[in-house]
Amino acid sequence: MIRIQAIVTDIEGTTSALSFVTEGLYPYARAHLPAFVRERSADPEVQQALGEVERFAGRRLSVEEAIAQLLAWMEEDRKITPLKTLQGLVWERGFASGALTTHFYPDVAPQLRAWKASGIRLYVYSSGSTFAQRLIFGHSPDGDLTPLFDGFFDTTTGAKTNPASYRSIAAALGLPPQAIAFLSDNRRELDAARTAGLRTVWLVRNGPVDHGVGHRKVRDFHAADAAVRQ
Known part of the structure; x- marks a missing residue:
């Protein structure tokens, strides 16, 4: 078996509790995004994101219409790049x-x-x-963890449920997929990564750890270490 040379990890439900996102980050963004967009709509980074919002919506939008669209996407939990970009800027504050x-x-x-x-x-x-990923790992209770990472990938790489995204990551890393382990709490993501040839480890922080689903299941990162080395 090829030795694991790289580990790619998810965040929500994997490194961090789901509640950190659903009860912390998302409500904060929902409450502060409208005022942020109004205040910063002339900033180049915000203007670019608003242009992408219009592209996804398929029509020209006023600032207020764009805000309404962004909030609607948040309610639907849509993984849309301009929304994620603006959320990250709001979380920075x-x-x-x-x-x-x-x-x-x-x-x-x-x-x-x-x-x-x-x-x-x-x-x-x-x-x-x-x-946003760099913000999260940069504000760890254990200090700035970003120097531990060689790179970060988001939806600009592709959907996390698409095997092609994981092939793109492997190509970017310059490694065969079999030399990469992917850690997540989401079965659809794990299925996609496994289809692309990555070794997969399913983090089950709560609930029963049953087997027979094609992914190694573990409780924590210490157990994940043994799983990726087998």
Whole structure:
């Protein structure tokens, strides 16, 4: 079996509790995004995102119409790139002010450091923008974890349920898919990664750890270490 040379991890439900996102990040973005877009609509980065919102909507939109569209996408939990970009910019304010704090399971930071020390390359693949990913890992209770990672991937790479996305990541890493392990709590993502040839590890933080689904199931990152090395 090919030795694992890189590990790609999801965030929500994998490194961090679902509630951190659903009860922390998302409500904060929902409450602050309208005022942020109104205040910053002339900024080049925000203008670009609003242009992408119009492209997805298929028509010209006023700022208020764009805000309404963004909020509707949030309610639908749509993984749309301009929404994720703007959410990340809003969260930056929240982290800077101290209104937001990051949650990580206690096994995550020590195991990430152990993998890094052993020569395994680390990456993140999340539906949140790479900017938001860096914010989350940069504000860890264990300090700034971003130096542990060699790269970050988001929806600009493709949908997390599409095997082609994982093939693109493997190509970007310059590694055969079999040398990459993907960690997630989402079966559809894991199925896509396995179809692309990656080794998969299913993080089951709560509930029964049943088997027979084609993915190794583990409780935490320490057990994931044994799984990726087998």
